[in-house]
Amino acid sequence: MTRSLRTVFLLGLTAPVLLAPLAACSKGGERPKADLAxxxxxxxxxxxxxxxxxxxxxxxxxxxxTDSNGGVIVTDWYVNPQTPSERMKVTVSILDQDLRADAVRVAALREVNQNGQWVAAPVKAATVQKLEDIILTRARDLRRAAIAG
Incomplete structure (x- = not known):
């Protein structure tokens, strides 16, 4: 890595730490508003x-x-204790750097146990949609908390 590229990379990692004290020095002691989304x-x-x-x-x-650079989270099979004859596996893909409704995609697999064998079963579309909604709502809450903090 060249010296200038290494310097830019290191500054990119440390800039938030170096600039944080300067944020408190703005006019009237107010912190500048930033688009954290x-x-x-x-x-x-x-x-x-x-x-x-x-x-x-x-x-x-x-x-x-979990791949934070590629934005992929894959779960293992999960068996809900209330329904032990059914299991789910979920993959979440984050598609963008912006906080947008179309920046998250959820895919789910479902299997049911029939005579000791796990057999593929359909997943209700509402299940996937509900997971996406929960993620988006939580992300918006996190953003609001960061802005307010």
């Missing part, structure tokens, strides 16, 4: 609010893969 400059490759919200939403399921 964009989240273009992060240490991950996708929108930080959507990423955090996705992890929070799927926290009850065992995770198999």
């Amino acid at each position: 964009a989240s273009k400059v992060t240490t991950i490759g996708v929108n930080a609010y959507l990423w955090r919200a996705s992890l929070d939403t799927l926290s009850f399921m065992p995770l198999v893969q």
Whole structure:
């Protein structure tokens, strides 16, 4: 890596830390308003609010893969104790660096146990839509908390 590229990379990682004290020095002691929804400059490759919200939403399921640069979260099979004859597997893909409704996609697989064998079963479209809605609502809540804080 060339010296100038390395310097830009290191400044990109430390700029928020270096500039944070300067934010308090604005006129009248007010902090400047920033559009935190964009989240273009992060240490991950996708929108930080959507990423955090996705992890929070799927926290009850065992995770198999998390790729913050590619924006993919894959869970392992999850068996709900209330319905032990059914299991689900979920994949969340974050498609953009902006906090937008079309920036998150959820795919789910469902299997039912028939005579000791797991057999593929359909997933209701409402299930996938509900998961997407929960993630988006949580991401918006995280953004509001960051702006208010």
